[in-house]
């Protein structure tokens with residue numbers, strides 16, 4: 727599953743920082759588009775970020791995401807430590 731996020735930036739001096747910030751959070755820069763005059767204050771910068779998100783039902787060795795709040799919980803947990811909801815864990819059947 728892919729997640730997309732489109733960001734509009736008004737001041738190009740902030741873009742480098744912004745991209746770094748998003749990359750640290752797992753986003754990849756997909757498209758960078760500028761409309762208007764690059765040097766003018768009227769220029770608008772659009773950044774499109776893309777992130778691969780694991781399917782909520784996918785089970786990993788360390789656990790799986792809570793269907794309610796997406797926090798990773800262990801397979802043996804009977805309730806989510808974060809939101810407190812009752813959990814079932816996926817089986818292979």
Ligand SMILES: [Zn+2]
Nearest residue numbers: 792795806809
């Ligand atoms: Zn939860």
